[in-house]
Amino acid sequence: MNHALIILGIGLVAGPLLGGLAGGLDRIVTARLQARTGPPVWQPYYDVIKLMAKELVVVNGWQAFCVYSYLFASMLALILFVMQSDLLLILFTQALGAVFLAMGALASTSPYSQVGAHRELLQILTYEPLLFLVGVGIFLETGSFKISVVMQWKDPLILKLPLLFAALGYVMIIKLRKSPFDLAASHHAHQELVRGVFTDFSGPLLGMIEIGHWYDTVLILGICSLFWATGPVPMAALAAAAYATIILIDNAAARLNWRWMLGHVWAMGLALALVNLICRHQG
Amino acid sequence: MRTSVIPFGPQHPVLPEPLQLKLTVEDEVITEAVPALGYVHRGLEALAQNRDFHQMVQVTERVCGICSVLHAICYCQGLEDIMGITVPPRARYLRVIWGELLRLHSHLLWMGLFADSFGFESLFMQLWKIRERVLDIQEATTGNRVISGTIRVGGVSRDMDARQVHWIADQLTWVAHQVRQIEPVLREDFTIRRRTEGKGVLTSAQARELGAVGPVLRASGIAQDIRQTGYAAYGELDFEPVTATAGDCHARCMVRLGEIDQSIDLIHQALDRLPGGDIRSEVRGRPQGETLMRVEQPRGEVVYYIRADGGKTLSRVRIRTPTFANIPVLVKLLPGIFLSDVPVVVLSIDPCVSCLER
Numbered sequence: 001m002n003h004a005l006i007i008l009g010i011g012l013v014a015g016p017l018l019g020g021l022a023g024g025l026d027r028i029v030t031a032r033l034q035a036r037t038g039p040p041v042w043q044p045y046y047d048v049i050k051l052m053a054k055e056l057v058v059v060n061g062w063q064a065f066c067v068y069s070y071l072f073a074s075m076l077a078l079i080l081f082v083m084q085s086d087l088l089l090i091l092f093t094q095a096l097g098a099v100f101l102a103m104g105a106l107a108s109t110s111p112y113s114q115v116g117a118h119r120e121l122l123q124i125l126t127y128e129p130l131l132f133l134v135g136v137g138i139f140l141e142t143g144s145f146k147i148s149v150v151m152q153w154k155d156p157l158i159l160k161l162p163l164l165f166a167a168l169g170y171v172m173i174i175k176l177r178k179s180p181f182d183l184a185a186s187h188h189a190h191q192e193l194v195r196g197v198f199t200d201f202s203g204p205l206l207g208m209i210e211i212g213h214w215y216d217t218v219l220i221l222g223i224c225s226l227f228w229a230t231g232p233v234p235m236a237a238l239a240a241a242a243y244a245t246i247i248l249i250d251n252a253a254a255r256l257n258w259r260w261m262l263g264h265v266w267a268m269g270l271a272l273a274l275v276n277l278i279c280r281h282q283g
Numbered sequence: 284m285r286t287s288v289i290p291f292g293p294q295h296p297v298l299p300e301p302l303q304l305k306l307t308v309e310d311e312v313i314t315e316a317v318p319a320l321g322y323v324h325r326g327l328e329a330l331a332q333n334r335d336f337h338q339m340v341q342v343t344e345r346v347c348g349i350c351s352v353l354h355a356i357c358y359c360q361g362l363e364d365i366m367g368i369t370v371p372p373r374a375r376y377l378r379v380i381w382g383e384l385l386r387l388h389s390h391l392l393w394m395g396l397f398a399d400s401f402g403f404e405s406l407f408m409q410l411w412k413i414r415e416r417v418l419d420i421q422e423a424t425t426g427n428r429v430i431s432g433t434i435r436v437g438g439v440s441r442d443m444d445a446r447q448v449h450w451i452a453d454q455l456t457w458v459a460h461q462v463r464q465i466e467p468v469l470r471e472d473f474t475i476r477r478r479t480e481g482k483g484v485l486t487s488a489q490a491r492e493l494g495a496v497g498p499v500l501r502a503s504g505i506a507q508d509i510r511q512t513g514y515a516a517y518g519e520l521d522f523e524p525v526t527a528t529a530g531d532c533h534a535r536c537m538v539r540l541g542e543i544d545q546s547i548d549l550i551h552q553a554l555d556r557l558p559g560g561d562i563r564s565e566v567r568g569r570p571q572g573e574t575l576m577r578v579e580q581p582r583g584e585v586v587y588y589i590r591a592d593g594g595k596t597l598s599r600v601r602i603r604t605p606t607f608a609n610i611p612v613l614v615k616l617l618p619g620i621f622l623s624d625v626p627v628v629v630l631s632i633d634p635c636v637s638c639l640e641r
Contacts, residue, residue, distance in 0.1 A: 034408035111289045115311065115622065179402050180474050183623070190296050190399050192626050254474035255402025257623040258311075 004083075011079030019214020020044045022221070026247055033251045044210070051207030059108045059200055066104030067205045067212075073097025074215035081222050084148035087135045094219060095131075097212065098124050101197065108200035116196030120184035122258050126265050127171040131223075133273040134171070137164040138226065140280060151229050158227040158238070163276035165227050167269040172242060174265075175220045177213075178250035181265075183258050191255065285310065289622070293322045297400055297626040300636035304613075304629070308622055316617035318610055323640045331600035336362060336570060337436060339597065343587075346602060347638040348429045349392065352378075352385045353580045355434035358600070360514060361576035361589040362436050366568065371561040374438035375516040379553045380451075381424070381431055381439075382515065383546040387458070388417040389581035390539045390546070393633045394469070397536060400626035401478040406468060413461045420454050423447065438563030448554050459547050462540075469540055479533035483616040483628035486530055493615060496608045497583020498542065499632050502527045502534035509579035520552045532631040539633075542581075569593050580605055582633045604638035 024041035031038025040046075058064045077094040080086075102124070105117035135145060141160055142150050150157075158165050174181045185196035193199065201209055224242045225235035256264075286309050293301040301322035307315040330342050343358040344351040356378050363370060370378075391414035398406035418428045424443055425431035433441045443451075469475060485495065490503035500507055501524055508524035510517045525541035527534035570591035577586050583605030590599040609632040616628050 030405075034405045035412050036408060111287050111308075114287070115289070115308075182402065186402060188296075188404070190404075191402060192291070192297060192622055194296060251405040253403070254398075254472070254478050255623075256474060256477055257621060259621075260477065 007083050008079060011082035012075065014082060015075060015078050015215035015218050016211055018221075019211075019217045020048070022217055022243065023214065026243075029244070029247050030251060033248070044214075048207045048210050051202075051210065052204050054203035056204050057202055058205065062107040063104045063200070064205060066100045066107065067201065067208050069100040070097045070104065071208045071212040071215075073100060074212040074219070078215045078219045078222075081147065081219055084146065084151060087138060087145045087147055087150075087223075090147075090219070090223075091128075091131055091135055094216065095124065095128055097216075101209065101212070105197040105200065110200050112193045112196065112199040116184050116193050116199060119193075119258055120197045122262060123174050123181070123184055126262050127174045130167050130171050130265070130269045130273060133270070133277065134164055134168050134223065137161050137273065137277055137280075140277065147226065150226050153229060156228040156230055156234070160280060161227065161276055163272040165224075167273040167276075168224060168227075169242070169246070170265045170269045172220055172224060172246055173249065174261075175216060176246060178246050180249075180253040180256040181261050182250075182255055183261060186255065286314070291625060291629070293319070298629060298634070300634065302634060302636045302639070304617070304625075306617070306622070306625065311622040313617050313620055313622065313625065316614055318614060320610075320636075320639060323636070325640060327641045328600050328602060331597040333596060335595055336591070336597055337566075339600065340434060340436060341432070343600075343602075344430050344432065344434070346604070346641045347635055349389045349635060350385065350580045350582070350585070350638060351430040352381045352434060353578050353585065354602075355431075356382060356515065357576050357578035357585055357587045358589070359434055359436050360578070361574045361587050362570055362591075364574045364576065365570045365572045365589065365591055366436075366566065368437050368564050368566060370438050371564060372516070372558040373442075373560045374562045374564075376553045376557050377439045377441075377443065377562065378434065378515045379517060379520065380443075380550050380557075381421070381433060383550045383553070384417055384421055384424075385431075386581045387543060387546045387550075388414050388421070390543050391417065391462075393539060393581070393630070394536065397627070397630045398475075400630040401475065403475065406465070409465060413458055413465075416454055416458055416461075420451055424451070435563055437566045438561070440563070442562050443557075448557065452551060452554055455547050455550055459544070462543055466540060469536060476533060478624070478627055479536060479631075480529070480531055482532045482620065482624050483631055484529070484531045485612060485616060489615065490530070490612070493611045494608050495583075495612045496605045497580070497633075498525075498535050498538040499609050499612055500583065501525060502538045503530040504528040509577045509584050512577070514578065516553060517549075519556070520549055522549055532627050535631045569595060570597070573599075580638075582606055582635055582638070583608060585638075602641050604635070604641065606632070606635045606639045609634070610639075 023044040028038040073093055074097045077090050080090045102117045102120040105113045139145050141157055142153050185198050221239040225239040228234040228238040289306045289308050291306050292303040303319040305317040306313050327342055327346055331339055340355050343354045346354045391410050395407040395410035422428045425433045433439050485503050487504045490500050506524040506526045525538050527537050571593035573590040575588050577584055586603040588601040592598045613632050
């Protein structure tokens with residue numbers, strides 16, 4: 001009982017702690033790549049604290065419900081991951097949270113919010129098949145969807161599933177809202193949709209969404225680290241390397257449109273994943 | 284199919300100037316774009332009727348901060364034409380140097396904003412970092428970073444010594460080197476080409492019909508540049524208009540990129556050939572008559588109509604700015620494109636609402 005509670009606590013704390021820290025480091029690295037100094041590493045926490053202190057203003061009750069649901073689903077997905085639960089259950093839980101976020105944006109009549117929500121749904125449609133194939137690939141190698149089994153696997157999965165890992169890269173770019181796929185909402189508001197899916201959220205609700213994004217960040221980096229789950233150090237190193245690569249891509253690419261994203265990610269991502277799976281299956 | 288109206292402005296982060304485009308959208312495809320102007324109209328033209336014609340130089344400089352020198356040059360050339368004043372050669376060359384420095388920083392500013400419009404933030408930052416050096420040159424030679432305040436009726440108010448001339452040449456060599464490093468990204472990067480090639484295509488026939496000006500016109504293959512008329516010292520310098528043929532957003536970017544090199548070259552030429560002598564002719568009497576003067580701004584041709592009745596003030600100043608000329612082009616280009624391409628196409632004409640709302 002105590003062990004389960006400790007893991008639950010780790011899951012709850014890991015999201016804000018590691019996610020916020022990753023966000024802070026991202027902002028510093030991005031700033032250096034752009035010949036700027038950047039904010040302090042704790043800036044994401046300052047931002048969220050300030051948002052939490054603001055007055056709660058909601059367009060309608062449904063919007064608030066969707067934000068609470070999104071945050072809860074994101075937290076639950078990470079807790080399940082830390083508890084080394086079923087990968088499929090984790091993937092569906094995080095997908096549920098992502099859909100709630102889009103539904104919250106659709107609850108507003110703002111055209112920026114509406115179009116942003118549609119793009120968010122298209123992004124989900126784009127990466128979910130790839131994420132599912134990642135789960136299938138892990139299952140085919142380890143014989144189980146259980147993360148506890150994957151963690152005991154002796155060989156790094158990336159050596160057997162390199163193309164699937166590359167396909168996961170597309171998912172990470174989309175989930176972390178990085179160029180060229182920061183279509184539904186970019187980190188700053190300099191796009192045609194202003195802040196896209198987040199446009200009509202403000203104050204504490206926006207703060208909760210940011211915390212939810214931290215949980216999502218840690219979860220997706222955690223899934224990435226499963227590809228070298230031979231110990232905590234290689235897991236952390238792989239996640240850090242993948243995150244750094246995505247920051248680099250973000251700073252070296254323009255934002256593309258959703259038609260290109262859907263066509264390219266499905267064509268390239270699915271091809272990479274399927275080729276890898278077929279090769280392993282036949283081997 | 285669902286139709287919705289999306290307000291693009293007057294307050295929008297992509298275009299931080301008060302221009303509104305009411306975009307009718309069907310499944311993220313623009314079906315109609317209606318511009319709304321006049322949010323910050325300042326009535327600067329009317330000031331001509333109660334300000335001394337010398338004071339109006341400062342007013343015209345403030346029509347737009349980014350084009351300030353060229354507004355002042357156009358206005359002063361108009362008055363010099365009416366009053367029959369011959370500007371000293373050194374002043375004409377100094378006007379070219381400051382005019383081209385302005386074009387340089389304006390194009391770098393635009394390119395940064397253009398990169399930002401398609402989400403390439405690091406490129407935006409790098410371009411603005413280069414622009415800072417150009418502003419440093421302006422500050423060192425005029426005392427101001429943006430609005431120089433050096434143009435006067437009959438010449439200019441500040442001179443440059445030999446040390447400054449060498450320093451400017453060195454600084455511009457650095458700017459040229461930095462731009463050359465970024466050029467391959469703008470020219471060949473896959474994501475940039477994907478976002479700009481084939482977007483907002485304006486044929487040469489459409490450009491003529493709609494009265495396009497500046498880089499928008501030249502990117503459609505029409506080699507028209509008012510500097511070719513030889514005003515200031517341009518008639519004594521070697522240059523050809525930079526053109527492209529594709530007529531799309533990428534072509535407009537390439538024209539401006541070429542004009543950055545051209546401006547640096549023109550400044551080097553002007554510094555090398557800078558004649559000695561006075562920097563300002565004496566202005567006697569009061570203007571009487573009318574004139575139409577044209578100057579090539581970074582955004583295209585600006586036209587000043589000036590009428591004077593022999594008094595201390597002018598009876599009419601009318602300014603046709605390049606952004607005003609390019610608005611019909613924008614309205615033509617927007618229908619049929621995707622919503623995600625709107626910032627790219629809008630930025631491609633380099634709209635300056637400050638000029639527009641004079």
